[in-house]
Each structure stands twice: as C-alpha cells, then as structure tokens.
Amino acid sequence: MKQYTESHEWFEAIDGNPGLVKIGISAHAAKELGDVVFVDLPEVNRTFAKAESMAVIESVKAVGDLWAPFAGTVTQVNEQLNDEPTLVTSSPEDEGWILLLQAEQPEDVDNAGMTPDAYQALLAKKG
Amino acid sequence: MNPNDHRPEGSAEPMKTFCHSFDEAYPAKIVDFHGWALPIQYDGILAEHAWTRSKCGMFNVSHMGRFRISGPHSADFLDELITGSVRKVANGQALYTLLCDPSGGILDDIIIYKHRSDDYFVVVNAAMRDADWAWMQEHIADRSIAMIDQSGALAQIALQGPLAEAVLQDYTDVELEGLRYFHHTHGTVLGAETLIAATGYTGEDGFELYLPTADALAVWSRLAADERVQPCGLGARDVLRMEAGLRLYGQDMDRTRTPLEAGLSWTVAKDKAQPFIGQAHVLPTDRPERFVGLTLEGRQAPRTGYPILDRNTGAVIGQVTSGGYAPSLSHSIAMGYVQKQALDAEWAVSIRGKALAAERTKLPFLNHVTRR
Numbered sequence: 001m002k003q004y005t006e007s008h009e010w011f012e013a014i015d016g017n018p019g020l021v022k023i024g025i026s027a028h029a030a031k032e033l034g035d036v037v038f039v040d041l042p043e044v045n046r047t048f049a050k051a052e053s054m055a056v057i058e059s060v061k062a063v064g065d066l067w068a069p070f071a072g073t074v075t076q077v078n079e080q081l082n083d084e085p086t087l088v089t090s091s092p093e094d095e096g097w098i099l100l101l102q103a104e105q106p107e108d109v110d111n112a113g114m115t116p117d118a119y120q121a122l123l124a125k126k127g
Numbered sequence: 128m129n130p131n132d133h134r135p136e137g138s139a140e141p142m143k144t145f146c147h148s149f150d151e152a153y154p155a156k157i158v159d160f161h162g163w164a165l166p167i168q169y170d171g172i173l174a175e176h177a178w179t180r181s182k183c184g185m186f187n188v189s190h191m192g193r194f195r196i197s198g199p200h201s202a203d204f205l206d207e208l209i210t211g212s213v214r215k216v217a218n219g220q221a222l223y224t225l226l227c228d229p230s231g232g233i234l235d236d237i238i239i240y241k242h243r244s245d246d247y248f249v250v251v252n253a254a255m256r257d258a259d260w261a262w263m264q265e266h267i268a269d270r271s272i273a274m275i276d277q278s279g280a281l282a283q284i285a286l287q288g289p290l291a292e293a294v295l296q297d298y299t300d301v302e303l304e305g306l307r308y309f310h311h312t313h314g315t316v317l318g319a320e321t322l323i324a325a326t327g328y329t330g331e332d333g334f335e336l337y338l339p340t341a342d343a344l345a346v347w348s349r350l351a352a353d354e355r356v357q358p359c360g361l362g363a364r365d366v367l368r369m370e371a372g373l374r375l376y377g378q379d380m381d382r383t384r385t386p387l388e389a390g391l392s393w394t395v396a397k398d399k400a401q402p403f404i405g406q407a408h409v410l411p412t413d414r415p416e417r418f419v420g421l422t423l424e425g426r427q428a429p430r431t432g433y434p435i436l437d438r439n440t441g442a443v444i445g446q447v448t449s450g451g452y453a454p455s456l457s458h459s460i461a462m463g464y465v466q467k468q469a470l471d472a473e474w475a476v477s478i479r480g481k482a483l484a485a486e487r488t489k490l491p492f493l494n495h496v497t498r499r
Contacts, residue, residue, distance in 0.1 A: 034156075034362070035173040037452040038426035040479075056479065058428050060172040060451060061362055085426070086173075 002093075003113025006122065007067045010093055011101070011113060019106025020075065022097050025057060025066060028123055030092035033059040036085045039098065041077040048072060048101075055098050057088060066098055070108035076100040144189040145282050145343040149351070155360060161254040163190040166360035175363035176454050179329055180495065183290040184359040184367075185350055188328075189282040192256030193337065194263070197246040200270035205239065205247060207403055208266060210386055212396040216241050221309045221326055225386055225394050226259065231408025232382035233389060235259050236374065240311050240324060248322065248337070250283070252376045266404075282343035287333030287367075289495070290355050295334055298350070299323065303334075308498040317346045325498055328364065330371025330491060332498045369460060370453050372420060372491030378431060379418070379448045379462055385409055388464070390418040390490070416445065416464040420488040421474065426452050427483060429461040429476040436475045436482055444469035447476060453492060460492050461485070 002012045008029035011021040030036070040056040048054050053065040054074065077099045081087060088096035103109050114122070141164035150157055155166030165187075168175060178184050196205065205213045211224035220241055226234040235255040240248040251259045256278065263274060286295055292303050301314035301323055311324035319342035327333040338346060350356050365375070374380055380389040386409045395409050423429060429450035434443045450461030461476060475482040 034168065035171050037173075037454075038428065040427065058426070058452070060366060061167070063428070063430070089171075 004119035019103035024097040036088040039081040069112040071104040072101040146187040168360040172362035175359040178357035183288040186285040190253040192251040194249045195275040198272045206401045210395045227405030231385040231405040284336045287329040287331045291333035329367040370493040388414040420490040421461040421485040422488040423459040434477040438473040438475040
C-alpha cells in the first residue's frame with residue numbers, strides 16, 4: 001500500500017524486492033508547486049541519509065525537494081522526466097514517479113510514512 | 128483624494144479588484160501581491176503563456192496606479208520629474224520613462240499617455256503608487272496642476288497576443304489597424320467608454336484597456352467567454368515579460384540603480400531643454416555594474432538572488448535579479464547585474480552549489496511585436 005510523508009512524498013513497495021520502493025511527490029504537492037519544468041535527478045547508486053534531499057523539482061515559480069523517507073541507495077531514476085518533466089504535474093503519483101530507493105534497513109519501510117487516509121486527514125487539517 | 132483610500136483603514140485584508148468574484152468562482156489560484164488579492168494562475172502558467180504567444184491572453188492589471196495630470200503647466204511639471212520628455216511625443220502617443228531621485232536612482236518606471244500638451248494619463252507600478260503620488264504632489268510647487276487619482280475609478284485590462292487585434296476588433300467601434308504601437312485612442316469596448324492603448328508587458332502585439340471599474344466585470348466576462356481568449360495570471364505575465372527582456376521594478380531595478388546601470392539610458396531624452404531631477408547622475412558611466420541578459424543551456428532555473436560567477440575563477444561577479452525557464456525558448460534565461468570589468472569574462476550561474484555555464488545575451492530574448 002502507498003504511504004505518504006509529512007513532507008508530501010509518496011512511496012510504494014515493489015513486490016518481491018524487500019526494502020525497494022518507488023518514490024514521488026503527492027498530487028497535493030504537485031498542485032501546490034504548479035507546472036514542473038525540470039527535475040534534478042540524482043545519480044544511480046548514490047546513497048542518502050534519512051531526510052536528505054534526493055532530487056530537486058523545479059516549477060515555473062518554485063523549487064521543491066524530494067526528501068529521503070529513510071536511509072537508502074538509488075537503484076533507478078525516472079529517465080523520462082529528463083524529456084517530460086511535466087509528467088510530475090500531470091501524473092504525480094503514477095507516470096511522474098521520480099526514483100527507486102533501496103532501503104538500507106528493509107524494516108524501515110513499514111513505518112516510515114502514513115496511510116492515504118491519514119495523509120488526507122493531515123491535508124484537511126492544514127486546510 | 129489619496130491612493131491609500133482603496134485600502135480600508137486599519138485593515139490587513141488584501142485589496143480586491145473588480146475581478147475578484149470572477150477569480151474566486153473560476154477558481155484561480157489567488158495570492159497576495161503587494162497587498163492585492165490577485166490570481167497567480169487560472170489554468171496553469173505554461174498553458175497561459177503558450178496561449179498568449181499563439182492566440183490572445185487576457186490580464187487584469189487593475190492593481191497598478193493610474194493618475195490623470197492636467198493643467199497648463201503639465202508638460203513643465205512632468206518633464207521636471209522624468210528622464211524622457213512629454214514634449215517629444217505626439218498627442219495620442221505613449222512614453223515609457225523613469226522617475227529618478229536627485230542622485231539619479233530610479234524611483235519607478237512609468238507610462239505616460241499624452242492626450243494633449245495639457246492633459247496626461249500616467250500609469251505607475253502598484254507597489255510604488257503611494258510613493259509616486261507623494262513624490263509628484265511634492266513637486267507641483269506653485270504650478271497650476273490638477274492631479275486626480277483614477278486608480279479606483281478605472282480598471283485596466285490587457286489583451287495580448289497575435290489574435291489580440293482580431294478579438295478586440297469584434298467588440299469595439301475603433302478601427303484598430305490604424306492604431307500604431309505605443310499610441311492610444313478613445314472609443315467604446317462592449318459599450319464601455321475606454322482608453323484603448325497599443326501597449327503591453329509581454330513582447331506580443333496587443334492592447335491595454337482603461338475603462339470604468341463599474342463596467343469592467345461585464346467586459347472581462349464577455350471577453351473571457353470568447354473562445355480565442357484565455358484569462359492569465361501573474362505567473363504567466365512574469366514569464367512573458369522576462370522573455371521580452373522587460374524589467375520589473377523593485378526586482379530588476381530600484382533606487383540604488385541609475386538608468387545607465389539598468390540599461391535604460393535610451394529613456395533619457397537627448398537635447399532635453401528642461402532640467403529634470405537626477406539629470407547630472409543618470410548617465411555617468413562610473414557605476415560599477417551593468418544590467419545584462421543571460422542564457423543557460425538547460426532548464427534549471429536561475430532565480431532571484433542566485434550568484435553569477437566567473438566560470439574560470441569561480442569568483443562572484445554579479446547576481447540574478449529575474450530568471451527562470453523560458454517556455455518559448457525551451458531553456459532557462461536570466462537578467463541581472465554583472466561587474467563592469469567582468470562583462471567580457473566567461474560566466475556561470477550558481478544554482479544550489481552547481482556552476483552552470485551562462486552566455487551573455489542581448490535583450491530582449493524574444494520579441495513578437497508586429498505592430499508598426
């Protein structure tokens with residue numbers, strides 16, 4: 001099941017690969033950011049500590065970071081974003097995914113985020 | 128009347144233009160811009176930008192200040208305040224010019240529409256409205272001048288893009304083909320008495336309409352219903368004006384910059400008979416920096432405040448004042464100030480610690496105005 005972070009990332013476990021997740025920014029974050037024109041993707045095999053910025057998402061008017069929800073290593077990036085950064089705007093939680101991250105400790109993944117319902121409740125509260 | 132009158136006393140509520148109900152119902156994404164509740168976008172900055180470059184974008188810019196200045200001494204009065212000269216433009220012609228302080232620092236960039244030698248309509252930046260009003264009042268001295276603040280009574284709507292003339296022609300009695308660039312005339316638009324001016328802030332052909340605020344929502348709504356017209360917000364306006372190399376006061380220039388430094392020495396009238404405030408300081412070349420345009424290869428956005436570097440030494444040689452991805456060019460652009468002695472160096476812009484190569488580029492980056 002998809003999990004969400006307070007800093008508006010989503011991530012989802014890849015079946016059969018313990019500790020491997022696909023990460024992107026939430027539909028809410030994409031809407032707030034506006035039209036994305038550039039995604040600064042990290043190099044594959046780079047490792048990140050928890051809460052480190054892994055990628056930078058630039059819209060016409062703003063800049064946002066993709067924060068690591070747990071420590072891990074980048075195994076793949078969404079190369080399509082180099083040609084079509086607007087996928088982050090049009091399909092933030094599907095085609096506009098940003099990278100695959102292999103958790104250093106696979107058990108970190110389970111409780112690194114909140115459920116979709118909890119995330120929606122958080123957005124509603126922030127209004 | 129004082130421009131402050133538009134903001135309820137003691138209230139932190141943002142000011143609203145005639146268009147606020149339309150914007151809320153659309154719904155547009157609304158932000159606070161210098162105390163005004165204005166749309167940053169209606170349907171998306173890229174879509175609105177593309178529409179304006181290919182069809183007709185419509186912008187509500189009623190937050191700007193609008194003053195009528197008349198009386199037998201008007202030309203003397205204005206020419207004492209501005210770098211240009213209202214005597215050098217014809218009746219029915221507009222003048223882009225600067226107000227400077229006694230040291231040559233730019234106080235604002237303004238447009239003066241000349242109706243007659245004793246009757247002018249002046250449009251100033253929203254954030255400078257109160258300051259410009261006070262500055263002008265201070266300098267009337269014993270001249271016979273009538274200054275009326277029409278910022279509240281009149282609205283300002285811009286129609287910009289290659290289809291702007293065809294669109295507006297369907298709604299006005301004025302023959303637009305004969306209206307030259309930076310000229311203006313009076314007529315009716317959808318029945319409203321309107322000052323129609325062939326001016327704008329996008330680098331496109333187009334018009335700015337000044338009409339009674341009471342008529343503005345009806346006119347705006349009718350135009351918005353035209354399938355050739357897209358309402359556009361401040362976001363698209365900012366991208367369009369950057370591509371056109373047009374400066375934004377308060378960001379690309381301010382009181383610390385002279386017209387020469389800001390690359391606006393062309394606004395200083397040659398052989399102007401009348402002395403004007405700041406005259407001795409507007410042109411001397413001893414200022415340390417120059418306003419420049421920069422082109423980057425990629426789409427990473429050089430934003431306000433980012434350092435400009437000497438690519439070879441890494442030394443900071445300047446600063447970006449406006450920049451971003453230019454959709455019309457498919458790469459990023461910037462404007463900013465660079466030290467005079469570094470103008471011939473190889474440049475880079477520092478974007479989050481990475482030095483990205485940048486080439487000096489003559490402004491404007493893009494100009495589509497086709498009007499004579």
